[in-house]
Amino acid sequence: MPKYWLVKTEEDVYPIDQLKKDKETLWDCVRNYQARNFLKEMEKGDLVFIYHSNSKLTGVAGLAEVSQEAVADPQQFDKKSDYFDEKATVENPRWFSPKLKFKKQFAKVLTLSEIKELAYMKDSALTNKGNRLSVLPLTTNQGMKLLKEF
């Protein structure tokens, strides 16, 4: 049974269209411990909703699948990267990135306000107050029902 997750990306930075073109990408540059821990928990075959935050249309735009479990995020070792972390070493990396494979782009973006009206989405890190986490788990029930909205 695959688990369900939701990851955020800004439409300007890495939209679902780009994932579609790339077919597969390393989900890197996440620099938040809670989010990192969820990235490490992802298993091959898990389903991941792609959410556009800070965008013209804020909401769920598509679906991806975990194609490889998390490895050390290479950006943390690259001095020239904005995501360089001087406290991270190859032997003891701090940040991790799974590989995500494009599955589908939804015909329309399911907006945050629409998601908030769905009773089964009432209790999630996405709809609760705060909503700053960029990687979050959904329950199987939420994931399965959300898929049917498209």
Add this chain to the structure above:
DNA sequence: GCCAACGTTGGC
């Protein structure tokens, strides 16, 4: 661009 809600850092 504004602002609420966090998360992180660093002094003590």
Add this chain to the structure above:
DNA sequence: GCCAACGTTGGC
């Protein structure tokens, strides 16, 4: 370990 100051996220 506490907490103020600061930085970031994300909705609007």
